[in-house]
Amino acid sequence: MSAVIDKADIASYAIRWGDDALILSHRLAEWCADAPELEEDMALMNLALDLVGQARTLYTYAGELEGRGRDEDAIAFTREERDYKNALLVEQPNEDFAYAVARQFLYDAFSLPFYQALASSKDATLAALGEKAAKEVRYHLKHSADWLIRLGDGTDESHRRMQAAIDELWTYTGELFVNDDLDRRLIAAGIGVDLAALKSAWNDTVSTVLKEATLQRPADGWMATGGREGRHSEYMGYLLAELQYMQRAYPNMKW
Amino acid sequence: MYTQGLDIPKGDKSIPVEKADSAEALRFQARIDADEKIEPKDWMPEGYRKTLIRQISQHAHSEVIGMQPEGNWITRAPTLRRKAILMAKVQDEGGHGLYLYSAAETLGVSRDELVEQLLDGSAKYSSIFNYPTLTWADIGAIGWLVDGAAIMNQIPLCRCSYGPYARAMIRICKEESFHQRQGYELMLALSRGSAEQKAMMQDAFDRWWWPALMMFGPHDTKGDAEGIKSQHSEQSMKWRIKRVSNDELRQKFVDVTVPQAEYLGLKVPDPHLKWNAETGHYDFGPIDWNEFKNVLIGNGPCNKKRLKMRREAHERGAWVREAAMAYAAKKAKRNAA
Ligand SMILES: [Fe+2]
Numbered sequence A: 001m002s003a004v005i006d007k008a009d010i011a012s013y014a015i016r017w018g019d020d021a022l023i024l025s026h027r028l029a030e031w032c033a034d035a036p037e038l039e040e041d042m043a044l045m046n047l048a049l050d051l052v053g054q055a056r057t058l059y060t061y062a063g064e065l066e067g068r069g070r071d072e073d074a075i076a077f078t079r080e081e082r083d084y085k086n087a088l089l090v091e092q093p094n095e096d097f098a099y100a101v102a103r104q105f106l107y108d109a110f111s112l113p114f115y116q117a118l119a120s121s122k123d124a125t126l127a128a129l130g131e132k133a134a135k136e137v138r139y140h141l142k143h144s145a146d147w148l149i150r151l152g153d154g155t156d157e158s159h160r161r162m163q164a165a166i167d168e169l170w171t172y173t174g175e176l177f178v179n180d181d182l183d184r185r186l187i188a189a190g191i192g193v194d195l196a197a198l199k200s201a202w203n204d205t206v207s208t209v210l211k212e213a214t215l216q217r218p219a220d221g222w223m224a225t226g227g228r229e230g231r232h233s234e235y236m237g238y239l240l241a242e243l244q245y246m247q248r249a250y251p252n253m254k255w
Numbered sequence B: 001m002y003t004q005g006l007d008i009p010k011g012d013k014s015i016p017v018e019k020a021d022s023a024e025a026l027r028f029q030a031r032i033d034a035d036e037k038i039e040p041k042d043w044m045p046e047g048y049r050k051t052l053i054r055q056i057s058q059h060a061h062s063e064v065i066g067m068q069p070e071g072n073w074i075t076r077a078p079t080l081r082r083k084a085i086l087m088a089k090v091q092d093e094g095g096h097g098l099y100l101y102s103a104a105e106t107l108g109v110s111r112d113e114l115v116e117q118l119l120d121g122s123a124k125y126s127s128i129f130n131y132p133t134l135t136w137a138d139i140g141a142i143g144w145l146v147d148g149a150a151i152m153n154q155i156p157l158c159r160c161s162y163g164p165y166a167r168a169m170i171r172i173c174k175e176e177s178f179h180q181r182q183g184y185e186l187m188l189a190l191s192r193g194s195a196e197q198k199a200m201m202q203d204a205f206d207r208w209w210w211p212a213l214m215m216f217g218p219h220d221t222k223g224d225a226e227g228i229k230s231q232h233s234e235q236s237m238k239w240r241i242k243r244v245s246n247d248e249l250r251q252k253f254v255d256v257t258v259p260q261a262e263y264l265g266l267k268v269p270d271p272h273l274k275w276n277a278e279t280g281h282y283d284f285g286p287i288d289w290n291e292f293k294n295v296l297i298g299n300g301p302c303n304k305k306r307l308k309m310r311r312e313a314h315e316r317g318a319w320v321r322e323a324a325m326a327y328a329a330k331k332a333k334r335n336a337a
């Protein structure tokens, strides 16, 4: 394919994945000083830190492609809610530690094959990011899968909580594998990742780990969508109010 | 570290003042005097062991509680770069807590016991973390002043007589000095910013300056009528757990920090502050020991909040820790079968 690639498309694509990383890192950071043990406090912060790093790379690149003078912070902090294109899964709140584990695991099982595939993008910047992020996310997946197994196969209470979290969040997993027009254009150009094609790897990981965790895999029923179009849950507004607080209260300053 | 409050209050009889005339005690003191390191398996006086457990565990608790006021701004950091720096810093502080609990465990006490003492309110942590972080500038003030004061306190402890503590301090000091530079750099950005940013910085400085000076603890020599002077300071000096007096460290901190504040365009909130050419030090005004004592006994702005959050996090996490133990037991059983 030698179609002329629209830079704006690549910028939108980078922002979309940056949003997943940023919003998930925000939810992880909410555990600060609140995790079940000190070691886990540090581990969750470590994941959050990796995700912020990924978001920064993606936003900075998007800003360069746009050429309108937006830097990583203008993109991260000054958009309207409708312009955030993260998946609904990553914005779901920390109901309890089991939710945090389930959200992380369901996302990591997706983002590992995603970044592995992105590593062969024809876009050199995205490919380099894919390679780096895949290494980080491999560790994230190990961490979240270990917890899923421990909690699923731990006590009656932890099993019940873990199953409830998986059941509740399952409805947000379908959206991860939907290709929209932007995806299709970039797949055709050899730049984007075919999300539908990641489903079988995700299925394998999820089934294997759920089984080891003695948890039931929920049926694939109705799936919630909207995040990729900027239609979010009610939680998102509060998350952004906090995330954007400084840039909204003190616009156009250097920090 | 956050040594303030680590001194043992008057009337506390839980730590015996040693009679140092046994053969073992004399040999022990001779080793200390020769600047040898004491290691976990070595004989040590009970008072030495207890003093160290108390000091190291209070230091560990301070690192852990200190994650709260700084964590308060992670989700609101103004830029992604600042967010990442703050996340890494708070993560470091958690790591300091872990090394220090391990160092305390070498003295024959478990981390669980120590955490229990924190949660039931019988163990202290540094009072500095009982002050609130009200604006973003407070994050700069903490890094610059609190980590800065911590370094002053800790550098001498890298030569502490107890090996595991001294080694933990060496590692921790490196990271604290990194935090101090990052805090100062945050302030520097504000000092070059808008009028609002400058006002935010001055306000944070006004609120953190005196608490930072209090971090060095009560006066060593004068004692005071309030009954907060450490009785055990001398003993700790002799054992080389403590190597420099509170007042010397505080003076050093003032001497180093005042020019930094001036460079930022800050006004030090002390009408008595004046360079003394004769002594080669800054003279500064009296510390409000009444405030110090009040925060120490629980009346600081955030004492209740900090402890409540720690307790609630611990309680909320109980089912997770139980599950992890249950799983480990099952796994061990399966592996044995
Ligand atoms: Fe620390």
Ligand SMILES: [Fe+2]
Pocket (backbone or CB within 6 Å): B093, B147, B175, B176, B179
């Ligand atoms: Fe620090």
